[in-house]
Amino acid sequence: MQKIIGGVAAFALLVGLSGVAAAQEEKFITIGTGGQTGVYYVVGQSICGLVNRGQAQHGVRCTAPSTGGSIANLNAMREGAMEMGVVQSDWQYHAYNGTSQFEEAGPFEDLRAVFSVHPEPFNVIARADSGIETFEDLRGKRVNVGNPGSGQRATMDVVMEAMGWSIDDFALASELQSAEQAGALGDNNVDAIIFTVGHPNGSIQEATTTTDAKLISVDTDEIKALVEDRPYYAWATVPGGMYRGTDEDVTTFGVLATFVAPASVDDDVIYAVVSAVFENFDRFKGLHPAFDVLNEEDMITNGISAPLHEGAARYYRERGWIE
Numbered sequence: 001m002q003k004i005i006g007g008v009a010a011f012a013l014l015v016g017l018s019g020v021a022a023a024q025e026e027k028f029i030t031i032g033t034g035g036q037t038g039v040y041y042v043v044g045q046s047i048c049g050l051v052n053r054g055q056a057q058h059g060v061r062c063t064a065p066s067t068g069g070s071i072a073n074l075n076a077m078r079e080g081a082m083e084m085g086v087v088q089s090d091w092q093y094h095a096y097n098g099t100s101q102f103e104e105a106g107p108f109e110d111l112r113a114v115f116s117v118h119p120e121p122f123n124v125i126a127r128a129d130s131g132i133e134t135f136e137d138l139r140g141k142r143v144n145v146g147n148p149g150s151g152q153r154a155t156m157d158v159v160m161e162a163m164g165w166s167i168d169d170f171a172l173a174s175e176l177q178s179a180e181q182a183g184a185l186g187d188n189n190v191d192a193i194i195f196t197v198g199h200p201n202g203s204i205q206e207a208t209t210t211t212d213a214k215l216i217s218v219d220t221d222e223i224k225a226l227v228e229d230r231p232y233y234a235w236a237t238v239p240g241g242m243y244r245g246t247d248e249d250v251t252t253f254g255v256l257a258t259f260v261a262p263a264s265v266d267d268d269v270i271y272a273v274v275s276a277v278f279e280n281f282d283r284f285k286g287l288h289p290a291f292d293v294l295n296e297e298d299m300i301t302n303g304i305s306a307p308l309h310e311g312a313a314r315y316y317r318e319r320g321w322i323e
């Protein structure tokens, strides 16, 4: 009797110990993305796919659920609910500095940049029958200004302020998620939608093929002043012919998608994630056409307003990309 109990106890001890060992080796990380029809979701899924292939070596296991977008991701990282996130470069800047939307929350001093990804123009897509020809024509129309928590909504708030508009200047200002807005445009529930996203984009393709709609240039004097004043905005051109109904080049401003993490996330984890991307860079670039333009040098310099995460910096130093 005594012996059996001893045996059971020893067995339990062994199971307990191996459980502890496994828990120490496996590190789970969550990457905040955006709506399922956006490019952030593809960024997160692609990075996790590459990371998880190397799990046996580094023990990092990665998931990348759909989220509300940049602001939601930054808030989740600040609360410690997510380890990494894709965020617009303008909101990386504001979160780190505690400006604009983040004035009340104060500077997110622990925020670190990992690398930047694809360019994201501020896109306005209007129904052909809406009478919207210029960006100013948006006033008085039914517009999806975006869900709170998304980067494009936060940037739209900045744009509205610059234009001297408020939500009340629209006949309707809906707050649909990015994945819902192409449908709303097609159903004639709104005249225009706004999506700060990389090209080519599936939901803009959907919006412009299921209904007669076109991209509108966003280059008013107010926008010119914004681009001149702010380091994180740049002019962007959406080439004519990319979407049905838009044959001419469209001029707008844009930001970069960036990949960030709090400094408190283990350097080894970030090192494993960064190596997974840059050791398989051609494969990564092949996962979405918006990644075609990417190159290593731009990714570790452009759109970076927070200091580099130490785990990323270690990898870049080893490659000789930084001092």
Ligand code: GLU
Residues within 6 Å of the ligand: 033, 034, 035, 037, 038, 039, 040, 041, 068, 069, 070, 071, 087, 088, 120, 149, 150, 151, 152, 153, 178, 196, 197, 198
């Ligand atoms: N730029 C958008 C945001 O920050 C997301 C774009 C995407 O989902 O690709 O919310």
